[in-house]
Amino acid sequence: MRTLAPLLLSLFLLPAAQVFAAGDDNTNSKTPDCPxxxxxxxxxxxxxxxxxxxxxxxxxxxxxxxxAKKGEYQAALNxxxxxxxxxxxxxxxxRGYATRKLGRTDEGIGYYQRSLALNPQYAKVxxxxxxxxxxxxxxxxxKEQLKTIATLxxxxxxxxxxxxxxxxxxxES
Numbered sequence: 001m002r003t004l005a006p007l008l009l010s011l012f013l014l015p016a017a018q019v020f021a022a023g024d025d026n027t028n029s030k031t032p033d034c035p036x037x038x039x040x041x042x043x044x045x046x047x048x049x050x051x052x053x054x055x056x057x058x059x060x061x062x063x064x065x066x067x068a069k070k071g072e073y074q075a076a077l078n079x080x081x082x083x084x085x086x087x088x089x090x091x092x093x094x095r096g097y098a099t100r101k102l103g104r105t106d107e108g109i110g111y112y113q114r115s116l117a118l119n120p121q122y123a124k125v126x127x128x129x130x131x132x133x134x135x136x137x138x139x140x141x142x143k144e145q146l147k148t149i150a151t152l153x154x155x156x157x158x159x160x161x162x163x164x165x166x167x168x169x170x171x172e173s
Contacts, residue, residue: 031066039063057083065094073098089119097128105135123152127159134170
């Protein structure tokens, strides 16, 4: 029985570890990839049909970000369109991110500003707004966001480091 326990444990834990390794770059949680038309349900810990009434707006919002980070920008926007309450800082931020990545930077900036109106302390949206300002050729405005991020989470947080790297790589900074 003693030799059987580690084997059984590995059979149950290894598949879960592999699923989560396929997640996004959000260090707080790893979202597994789901087949097209499905979304990861954090309560059930499995992929479910996107149209499932069980899915929370939080799960849909997180999965939309996951899709956007994988480059599936339009799929992310389509999923965000299904939210019951799309007026959250995270939903507006991720809508801005996907829209900006589709080349609609001005529209994305508008979504970032809506996100900030709901939560001015949200460092991730400030990072993405700063990146949008760089796209628009406004490193001065990107640096303003960087200064604000430093007051929110310090110079060692991921948002600060990422925006600083983008500014350092920008020709006009």
